Amino acid sequence: MKEFGYTVHKERLIDYDRNDKRVLNHLKKHEPSVLTCIACGSCTATCSAGQLVDFNIRLVQTLLRRGEIEPLKKEVRKCMLCGKCILICPRGVNMRNLILAIQTAIDKLQ
């Protein structure tokens, strides 16, 4: 009873000091534009897939930084690579290679 309201589920715990940075590091090297994102959400607003399903490039960025590889892998599968987001992005993030490079990095882990 005394722990009411303060319980943290272990699987929901994100320890930024112990994040799995392997995929992020691969991207820093192969698609450094990923770091320039300001999370404005323009990509998500214009996304073709995002109109049909809950798909959010900002979520991809968050999962990437948290090192949550399994959900990341599932998320990027929804992308159709149509490229509208690249034209909209005010920061020049190369979203299409972001998606492909995440998949390549995950392949390398296995």
Place this chain on the structure above:
Amino acid sequence: MISFNLFVLPFSFGLIYLLYMIIRWWTKWIRALPPEDRARFRKGIFSRQFFSGLKEVFLESLVHRKMFRRNALLGFMHMSFALGWFLLILAGNIESRIYSTSHVNPPYYPIFLKFFIHDRTVLWFEINTVPGFFRFLMDFLLLFILSGLILAMIKRGRSRWFGMTRTTHSQLTDRVALVCLWLIFPVRLLAESFTDGYYGAGGGFATQHLGNLFAVLFRESSQHIAYALWWLYSLALGIFFVTLPFSRYWHIPTEVLLIFFRRFGIPPKRIASSFSQVEIGACSRCGVCIDVCQLGSAARIHDIQAVYFLRSVRDEQVSRDITLRCLVCGRCQETCPVGINIDLIRLIERYNFSGSHASDFTYLPEPAPRKAQVAYFAGCMTHLTPSIIRAMKGILQEAGIDYHFLDEEGSVCCGRPMMLSGKHEQAGELIRFNRELILQSGADTLVTSCPICFRVFREEYNLPVRILHHTQYLLELIKSGKVPLQTVFRKVAYHDPCDLGRGSNEYRAPRELLAKVAELVEVPEEKEDALCCGGSLGIYTISSRKRDLITSDALDKLTSSGPEVLVTACPLCKKTFSRLAGIEVLDVAEMVYGAIPE
């Protein structure tokens, strides 16, 4: 008596090795063909196509017709080596047969003929019928090749005279083979001259006179010098033949096979196959593709051009980043003198790198379009340029067309961007969805505003309906008088989108439309040579800064004759140009819509 000297060994060994390699690889490639293609090959050999193939081999591999069309000096240089050497071998063989006492000659015999025969009395044919014919011919052909060699040397320093700004960076094997190739002919000239000079007979107009001079200068020692030169000549030939399969010159035998593959109707494949391997081997690394690549000329990326890409594929050293760093604009393919399907090979390699990840498109809805005669598909990119949609809706309404806007609520991607990443299966899922959508609309005409969609609809969808780009459809409407037009007097430059022009071979419709509503100005590189806007979906690994360099460079050229409006027929080109253009950028549809009288 068999003529023999130890120095023929390097040449003979080299020749045997080269023939072994050619036979080995040709059989390997032919046997690896799928059964239906092997049947085509067998059938082709005994058909008329075989002879038209031979003709093409003569015109392209020897005369280098396409090189001539590009630049006369470049063409002459290639022709003098290829045709000159071929004729030298041919004439040398005939000559040796006539002068020889035996009917069976070893293969080295014609090559070193002058070493073995310098006695004039043997030359009964020439004395009795055409005096000095072969001596003249052989010298003439040798000088013909040497003229090409001099051009090749000049090209090293003055490539611009040959219509090339940049030339290929060569590999070690290429350099070894090149040095040997360059040595062969001058050494042959010297060896023959020294021999003719020493014996005082047997030479032609060049070799004899040069030889006489050497005989005066070097006296008795010219015999030894000649012998050393014959050794050098044989060594140069031998090393050239041995390095040939590992150098750019491997294209010589491979291109011949490629020409026959094409003639026999063997189609290119989407995955690595004999055909793609033969195409990769047939690249002569002439470097014609280097200058046309905008990544090099505008964005200063110099390691990904077709010649380097194909070389790294052949050497099995291609990297993912390089494979994905290409606009797939098709400019190199258009200019390639061998006609290699470069874009296709690019996509094959991308397929090999595409990894294990499946897509998850379970979210795609059930397609439920309204029935109509005409289906309009705007495409993802057109949704980013609502003015094009507005124009199209306005024109279609004006013309009173019963149409259904298939993707009014947002597009599902046509699948081409996914294909460009090498993910065929995933693209297939998107294609299946849109195909169903189009079929269910019951339309007999499909109109799209996006050349990217247009191309994939035509190439991959296998639709039983008429597929038109909006420029083609609008031209039809105007010609049938359904849309009244007035000319708006504005100077416009037209930019050919890659997937509409080179990709779908449509250059006429947009120009005809524009001619009706405005004044078209000259553009330096257009139609087949049109530039990419820089926004291409074909490239994955490039920074936005480099993209901007390509766009600015293309804009400079497109606006060089001072148009008021830059017109294109692709929403992606429009969107890309608009960001950096100093003038208005419009789609052809917008121009047409603007020309409809109030």
